Amino acid sequence: MEKIMVITGGSSGLGLCIAQKLVMNGKHVCLIGRNSEKLQDAVKGLQLLNAEVVVKAVSMDISQEDQVKEFYKELGQNYQVECLFNVAGLGIFGQAKEINEVEIDQVINSNLKGMIVMTSGVLKQMEVQGGKIANVISTAGLKGKSNESLYCAAKWGARGFTEALKAEYKGRNILVYGIYPGGMKTNFWDKSPSFDTKKFMDPKEVAGRIVDMVTHESIYISEMVIERQ
Numbered sequence: 001m002e003k004i005m006v007i008t009g010g011s012s013g014l015g016l017c018i019a020q021k022l023v024m025n026g027k028h029v030c031l032i033g034r035n036s037e038k039l040q041d042a043v044k045g046l047q048l049l050n051a052e053v054v055v056k057a058v059s060m061d062i063s064q065e066d067q068v069k070e071f072y073k074e075l076g077q078n079y080q081v082e083c084l085f086n087v088a089g090l091g092i093f094g095q096a097k098e099i100n101e102v103e104i105d106q107v108i109n110s111n112l113k114g115m116i117v118m119t120s121g122v123l124k125q126m127e128v129q130g131g132k133i134a135n136v137i138s139t140a141g142l143k144g145k146s147n148e149s150l151y152c153a154a155k156w157g158a159r160g161f162t163e164a165l166k167a168e169y170k171g172r173n174i175l176v177y178g179i180y181p182g183g184m185k186t187n188f189w190d191k192s193p194s195f196d197t198k199k200f201m202d203p204k205e206v207a208g209r210i211v212d213m214v215t216h217e218s219i220y221i222s223e224m225v226i227e228r229q
Contacts, residue, residue, distance in 0.1 A: 001079060003079065003080050004075070005029050005081075005084075006075075007030070007031055007085040008032040008087055009032070010030075010031030010039075010087065011031055012186070014087055014203045014207060018207045018211060019031060021208055023053055024050060025211065032060065033057070033059060034059060039058075043057045062117060063109040064117070072121045080131075083133070083134060085210075086158075089110055090107055093150075096150075104150065111155060119135075123174070126173070131174055132214060133176045134177040135161070135165075136181065137159055138151075139182045139227065141156050141180060142159070162176060162178040166178070179224050179226070180226065181226040181227075200228065206226055
């Protein structure tokens with residue numbers, strides 16, 4: 001059975017950059033996102049980079065268990081998930097006193113619940129076949145930041161989930177990675193004009209570090225913080 005790498009948030013930003021690096025390394029990839037048009041554009045671009053690999057795309061809500069179960073059921077008929085890259089995320093920033101329930105659901109579902117549901121859905125397969133879980137979190141999961149209380153809450157939850165996974169699968173055939181990048185020049189910030197992104201990192205460079213970390217054959221680096229100089 002062919003091996004494939006699954007990337008949530010794969011239609012743009014860091015997720016797409018990771019997919020580009022993987023494709024250039026000869027890996028089959030499956031992109032997950034919500035926008036079908038952006039996904040198809042991403043697929044076309046990746047196929048131009050390497051026509052020899054399989055590039056799939058699925059539009060779905062990663063926080064919905066029924067959709068995730070169906071996705072893995074269909075994918076598992078022909079492919080073994082070699083690595084799950086949990087990259088999808090959403091940032092809503094502002095003062096804690098202004099947070100509303102709609103924003104809570106959006107941020108928690110995208111950054112935390114989706115990661116948990118996607119990971120839980122693939123673990124039984126990986127327990128048999130082996131595999132890797134690469135959770136791309138944020139430096140917001142390492143320290144509190146003013147006007148980012150909701151985002152930090154989700155990212156600290158993602159960090160806790162990741163650390164618990166490491167403990168649960170220590171010494172077994174599933175490797176778990178916690179990755180904490182700082183700000184990057186992506187469309188993540190389009191709705192947050194107050195942030196000055198001029199000095200933010202190039203997502204292609206960050207993606208290169210992540211792919212090197214996760215695909216290394218003889219060394220296991222369980223955690224990495226990536227910040228601009």
